[in-house]
Amino acid sequence: MNRLDYVVLVATxxxxxxxxxxxxxxxxxxxxxxxxxxxIRWATIGLSVLATQAGPITFLSMPGQAYESGIGFVQNxxxxxxxxxxxxxxxxxxxxxxxxxxxxxxxxxxxxxxTRLLGAFLFLIQRGLAAGxxxxxxxxxLSALLGWRLNLTIWFxxxxxxxxxxxxxxxxxxxxxRYQILIIFVGMALAFIIAVHRLPAGLSxxxxxxxxxxxxxxxxxxxxxxxxxxxxxxxxxxxxxxLALSYFGADQSQVQRYLAGGSLTASRFGLLFNAVVKVPxxxxxxxLGAMVFLFYQFEKPPIYFNRPAYDRAIAxxxxxxxxxxxxxxxxxxxxxxDLLNSSGVNSAFNRxxxxxxxxxxxxxxxxxxxxxxxxxxxxxILERAGAxxxxxxxxxxxxxxxxxxxxxxxxxxxxxxxxxxxxxxxSATLNALxxxxxxxxxxxxxxxxxxxxxxVVATELLTIAWGVVAIGVASYASLVENLIEAGNILGSxxxxxxxxxxxxxxxLRSVRGSAVFFAAxxxxxxxxxxFWTLNISYLWYNLIGCVAVLVFSLALQRTIFAKxxxx
Amino acid sequence: MKGTNPQSEPNGDSAPLFGSWPKAYCVxxxxxxxxxxxxxxxxxxxx
Numbered sequence: 001m002n003r004l005d006y007v008v009l010v011a012t013x014x015x016x017x018x019x020x021x022x023x024x025x026x027x028x029x030x031x032x033x034x035x036x037x038x039x040i041r042w043a044t045i046g047l048s049v050l051a052t053q054a055g056p057i058t059f060l061s062m063p064g065q066a067y068e069s070g071i072g073f074v075q076n077x078x079x080x081x082x083x084x085x086x087x088x089x090x091x092x093x094x095x096x097x098x099x100x101x102x103x104x105x106x107x108x109x110x111x112x113x114x115t116r117l118l119g120a121f122l123f124l125i126q127r128g129l130a131a132g133x134x135x136x137x138x139x140x141x142l143s144a145l146l147g148w149r150l151n152l153t154i155w156f157x158x159x160x161x162x163x164x165x166x167x168x169x170x171x172x173x174x175x176x177x178r179y180q181i182l183i184i185f186v187g188m189a190l191a192f193i194i195a196v197h198r199l200p201a202g203l204s205x206x207x208x209x210x211x212x213x214x215x216x217x218x219x220x221x222x223x224x225x226x227x228x229x230x231x232x233x234x235x236x237x238x239x240x241x242x243l244a245l246s247y248f249g250a251d252q253s254q255v256q257r258y259l260a261g262g263s264l265t266a267s268r269f270g271l272l273f274n275a276v277v278k279v280p281x282x283x284x285x286x287x288l289g290a291m292v293f294l295f296y297q298f299e300k301p302p303i304y305f306n307r308p309a310y311d312r313a314i315a316x317x318x319x320x321x322x323x324x325x326x327x328x329x330x331x332x333x334x335x336x337x338d339l340l341n342s343s344g345v346n347s348a349f350n351r352x353x354x355x356x357x358x359x360x361x362x363x364x365x366x367x368x369x370x371x372x373x374x375x376x377x378x379x380x381i382l383e384r385a386g387a388x389x390x391x392x393x394x395x396x397x398x399x400x401x402x403x404x405x406x407x408x409x410x411x412x413x414x415x416x417x418x419x420x421x422x423x424x425x426x427s428a429t430l431n432a433l434x435x436x437x438x439x440x441x442x443x444x445x446x447x448x449x450x451x452x453x454x455x456v457v458a459t460e461l462l463t464i465a466w467g468v469v470a471i472g473v474a475s476y477a478s479l480v481e482n483l484i485e486a487g488n489i490l491g492s493x494x495x496x497x498x499x500x501x502x503x504x505x506x507x508l509r510s511v512r513g514s515a516v517f518f519a520a521x522x523x524x525x526x527x528x529x530x531f532w533t534l535n536i537s538y539l540w541y542n543l544i545g546c547v548a549v550l551v552f553s554l555a556l557q558r559t560i561f562a563k564x565x566x567x
Numbered sequence: 568m569k570g571t572n573p574q575s576e577p578n579g580d581s582a583p584l585f586g587s588w589p590k591a592y593c594v595x596x597x598x599x600x601x602x603x604x605x606x607x608x609x610x611x612x613x614x
Contacts, residue, residue, distance in 0.1 A: 074606070078603070081595060081596065081599040082596075084595075085592045085595060085596065088588070088592065089588070089592065209613045210613055212613070213612075213613030213614045216614075218609065218610065218613045218614045219610050219614040220606040220607075220609055220610045220614075221603070221606050221607050221610045265582070265583060268582070268588065268591070272591060272592075272595045275595045275596075275599065276595055276598045276599060276602075279599065279602055280602060283606065
């Protein structure tokens, strides 16, 4: 990065919060602080919902995911449109009609105070920890590759977010997210255009797609029913629906986004915007990763993208082994590139007409598989050397491409994209954590009848407190073995029980507060026990937690709490 | 849609542009179905 990059970076990440602060100047009521005002339109809500979900991991890891495994990951999002429509039809009208500040307030009105506090408590634990990981994940990657001090990166990004979020509340979160996501779109579009432009001159975009597809990177849809396949249309529709329903229906960091402005119409249009835009956006991000993969078929990639970890292994005395693998990797790359550069093979990836063309294609695929084996061997050596990185090597693919192959200025913009994504996701989370702490805990339990302004100040202070917690978690997140997985695991452990509370509230009208409260406690305990004893995919805990709350609450209501049923 | 007052939509069943919310949901699902068809065609052509 040179001076131009730093100017673009600093100007971008500071200008948006400063504009937001200017737009939200002046004192506000608690309602305005938590829900914004009527100037927040459906488009802002839609972009805000989009930005809240699209954290830094989306932009750092997704292209690397496509680089490694192709674009099939897009199927994970296929359940979202159905979930968003369910939230529009069922959740939003209830939240808007009751004019609640938080989703958990509704649990208090439907059941009782203890159930409301339980829902809010589970959310606070999960999101408080996840906010720290959202700050830490990009910081560890950027600091490793750019030589920035890790804690300084965390404190700078975290401090900036805490300051403007605490000051401006929901309105500033919505305004800044709108511009941050626009910067993200521009940056990713530029990266896409440059990646395609940097492909060899004779390779048209259509032919490039054929080559990437021929190398197994462009299978967007897989209707297979094989349970061993990681991403399929069916797992995306069913698993994705469930996960998205938990996230959009019961996570205050999203609920607060679409309740902003207070209009049912604006909330619904904002969510429907996401129902049609989210999947194509993920597709394009993954396609960018496939283009980066193709770029690295003609430009030699590093054998291991996480260069600092690789260098640590060399320093620890594994240089000879790594050099041997590097030499073979260089040879494999050169042979593969020569085959790809031959015009016959380009046509072979379109339609192999001759056995020679088909044979070349097979040879390319074999060389590609060998290159992957060599990378796996490097990772094994790194782990043996104790230089094991905290995230997958694929997380470093896109950032390496940015730093090594994009022009100055664009590099600064793309780093700003990653920090914008960090700030937008973190600000929404802190805003929700502060609001939930104030509305669901502080106001009813500590100061029930204070003036409105008192609660605004309390929410600001609680937002700052959660910011300090998030920065603290980020500072110690290096203790987590795989930090990116950790965020998803955390969500899966707690989301199921929280969603279960809401589904009981909406659909099991006979169940009362005590039954659902103890059912949720039992379900959460069950999930934690299973998490520590079983070795199953963490996504299952969403389903287990939710179904357990539904079943336990019905059982408890009909047995122990039968007397509290309505006559 | 700017500043829509929730009191003007007491039943929540009137969607600007679409007439009703169920119609709006159907349009969104229709667009999503079209996206799936495009992805399928993309996969069939290039994969």
